[in-house]
Amino acid sequence: xxxxxxxxxxxxxxxxxxxxxxxxxxxxxxxxxxxxxxxxxxxxxxxxxxxxxxxxxxxxxxxxxxxxxxxxxxxxxxxxxxxxxxxxxxxxxxxxxxxxxxxxxxxxxxxxxxxxxxxxxxxxxxxxxxxxxxxxxxxxxxxxxxxxxxxxxxxxxxxxxxxxxxxxxxxxxxxxxxxxxxxxxxxxxxxxxxxxxxxxxxxx
Amino acid sequence: xxxxxxxxxxxxxxxxxxxxxxxxxxxxxxxxxxxxxxxxxxxxxxxxxxxxxxxxxxxxxxxxxxxxxxxxxxxxxxxxxxxxxxxxxxxxxxxxxxxxxxxxxxxxxxxxxxxxxxxxxxxxxxxxxxxxxxxxxxxxxxxxxxxxxxxxxxxxxxxxxxxxxxxxxxxxxxxxxxxxxxxxxxxxxxxxxxxxxxxxxxxx
Amino acid sequence: xxxxxxxxxxxxxxxxxxxxxxxxxxxxxxxxxxxxxxxxxxxxxxxxxxxxxxxxxxxxxxxxxxxxxxxxxxxxxxxxxxxxxxxxxxxxxxxxxxxxxxxxxxxxxxxxxxxxxxxxxxxxxxxxxxxxxxxxxxxxxxxxxxxxxxxxxxxxxxxxxxxxxxxxxxxxxxxxxxxxxxxxxxxxxxxxxxxxxxxxxxxx
Numbered sequence: 042x043x044x045x046x047x048x049x050x051x052x053x054x055x056x057x058x059x060x061x062x063x064x065x066x067x068x069x070x071x072x073x074x075x076x077x078x079x080x081x082x083x084x085x086x087x088x089x090x091x092x093x094x095x096x097x098x099x100x101x102x103x104x105x106x107x108x109x110x111x112x113x114x115x116x117x118x119x120x121x122x123x124x125x126x127x128x129x130x131x132x133x134x135x136x137x138x139x140x141x142x143x144x145x146x147x148x149x150x151x152x153x154x155x156x157x158x159x160x161x162x163x164x165x166x167x168x169x170x171x172x173x174x175x176x177x178x179x180x181x182x183x184x185x186x187x188x189x190x191x192x193x194x195x196x197x198x199x200x201x202x203x204x205x206x207x208x209x210x211x212x213x214x215x216x217x218x219x220x221x222x223x224x225x226x227x228x229x230x231x232x233x234x235x236x237x238x239x240x241x242x243x244x245x
Numbered sequence: 246x247x248x249x250x251x252x253x254x255x256x257x258x259x260x261x262x263x264x265x266x267x268x269x270x271x272x273x274x275x276x277x278x279x280x281x282x283x284x285x286x287x288x289x290x291x292x293x294x295x296x297x298x299x300x301x302x303x304x305x306x307x308x309x310x311x312x313x314x315x316x317x318x319x320x321x322x323x324x325x326x327x328x329x330x331x332x333x334x335x336x337x338x339x340x341x342x343x344x345x346x347x348x349x350x351x352x353x354x355x356x357x358x359x360x361x362x363x364x365x366x367x368x369x370x371x372x373x374x375x376x377x378x379x380x381x382x383x384x385x386x387x388x389x390x391x392x393x394x395x396x397x398x399x400x401x402x403x404x405x406x407x408x409x410x411x412x413x414x415x416x417x418x419x420x421x422x423x424x425x426x427x428x429x430x431x432x433x434x435x436x437x438x439x440x441x442x443x444x445x446x447x448x449x
Numbered sequence: 450x451x452x453x454x455x456x457x458x459x460x461x462x463x464x465x466x467x468x469x470x471x472x473x474x475x476x477x478x479x480x481x482x483x484x485x486x487x488x489x490x491x492x493x494x495x496x497x498x499x500x501x502x503x504x505x506x507x508x509x510x511x512x513x514x515x516x517x518x519x520x521x522x523x524x525x526x527x528x529x530x531x532x533x534x535x536x537x538x539x540x541x542x543x544x545x546x547x548x549x550x551x552x553x554x555x556x557x558x559x560x561x562x563x564x565x566x567x568x569x570x571x572x573x574x575x576x577x578x579x580x581x582x583x584x585x586x587x588x589x590x591x592x593x594x595x596x597x598x599x600x601x602x603x604x605x606x607x608x609x610x611x612x613x614x615x616x617x618x619x620x621x622x623x624x625x626x627x628x629x630x631x632x633x634x635x636x637x638x639x640x641x642x643x644x645x646x647x648x649x650x651x652x653x
Binding site: 090091092093154155157158161164168172176181182184185187189190191192195235236240241242243 | 471472478479480482483484501502508511514515525528529584585587
């Protein structure tokens with residue numbers, strides 16, 4: 042149940058980032074909503090088709106589809122009132138990344154897959170929606186950016202797996218993992234938290 | 246049967262747009278044909294893998310593959326004779342959008358999925374092939390453009406669902422829906438048919 | 450067994466190209482590794498989901514995942530020592546293209562699909578990983594470039610199918626096909642081996 046709610050929040054958060062990022066001046070309501078929906082449903086769709094689950098999540102439960110639709114619609118109008126769209130974009134993206142990574146990791150664990158697969162699919166699910174959004178709206182993917190992005194997702198997925206192995210189905214396991222990803226991302230954005238130089242790629 | 250023919254026409258139309266759009270000066274025959282095929286088969290492939298149908302349509306019936314191949318091949322040579330490639334591109338794209346959206350909506354309805362899923366998959370199938378084409382050929386996706394694009398697809402899918410609910414399997418249901426999408430797109434291109442200002446995204 | 454090893458080499462080769470190509474100055478270890486893994490596992494993932502096989506290859510055998518991870522990790526550090534990254538990139542890409550195309554064609558044939566499907570999926574698998582890499586790292590896809598790229602993959606897949614029909618399960622069939630693709634690509638890069646003018650796309 043908690044997992045279900047967290048998933049819904051993640052969809053809403055990513056829908057907002059899709060609307061802010063893909064929106065170009067004078068784009069119409071329906072195109073913007075379409076892009077919000079693709080951003081918010083894309084990551085989980087890849088996860089479910091790769092794992093070959095019976096039905097992709099939003100096909101078997103259309104509530105997800107409606108949440109994606111209504112959040113994108115709301116974001117289309119709300120965006121006019123936002124003072125600082127870039128901040129909203131970054132916070133919503135960090136929140137969505139945290140939620141999607143953790144929910145996906147938990148879901149794949151529950152399906153009985155080994156931890157390696159759960160962590161990999163968690164990171165992919167968290168990052169893929171944003172990559173689709175960034176490719177469609179012609180901006181360089183956040184995962185290629187200067188602040189760290191893939192690392193927090195990986196650490197959150199790892200923490201969840203460790204918690205589930207040691208204190209299985211403890212109520213707040215997923216909350217701890219979500220908090221870890223979100224806090225690391227916010228630190229990365231605001232404090233420039235980063236890697237030591239020898240773990241960075243040097244271009245010649 | 247009608248549906249089958251319409252699907253084939255859609256594949257041919259999208260193959261032509263793939264060839265015109267992706268073709269760069271001095272690209273060779275086979276690369277251009279490959280891109281035409283990806284454009285024309287991409288949307289339906291996404292639909293079938295997301296729905297988890299037994300076999301993707303062009304795997305279970307290779308005629309689709311051959312139509313995509315031969316249309317791309319023909320387009321490669323025909324493109325030299327075209328006076329105005331951009332017009333051919335836009336008409337073929339509108340035609341393909343109309344056909345793919347309607348054929349996919351009908352197909353998903355026939356598989357027994359609810360209307361919401363049918364409409365969503367119809368719109369995705371109609372639009373996805375063009376997005377893949379535009380991303381590969383480094384042009385901004387048409388769906389992000391100034392004229393409306395996602396809306397006609399949505400209205401066509403909606404019309405088909407309404408017709409099928411009220412006059413089930415009437416012979417010309419799909420023809421009406423295809424005509425609606427195509428006509429709306431042509432009006433959008435030529436007459437600047439568009440949304441009122443409050444339904445447009447304002448960038449600051 | 451030979452097929453298994455060739456597949457592993459292909460993953461390592463594509464991981465190296467992913468690291469070289471996607472790496473931007475100051476990108477961190479984990480993001481670079483993530484992109485290397487997406488490049489090396491992407492093509493086969495598309496093949497397996499489109500064919501609807503029970504489990505995607507790296508889900509049912511996590512050794513692939515580890516090879517992709519460790520090769521990307523090694524490439525991250527090795528890249529500093531490379532004198533001429535562009536050459537390494539082109540050779541590794543040609544090698545990966547050859548291996549993936551042939552391994553995929555063989556795998557699809559062994560699953561009992563007709564030759565048309567095997568050749569198509571072989572070409573798609575060989576090319577798709579590189580397309581994902583190039584789209585993510587904002588460079589024009591190699592398949593759209595001046596040298597020929599899709600043709601060698603097609604000829605290699607065709608050769609393998611012909612060999613398997615006539616001298617089934619001969620030990621070196623796949624080696625011959627891999628060599629054909631690789632040699633044609635190297636000739637294309639170094640000698641400008643190309644098509645006659647009437648098989649090229651002319652842009653006006």
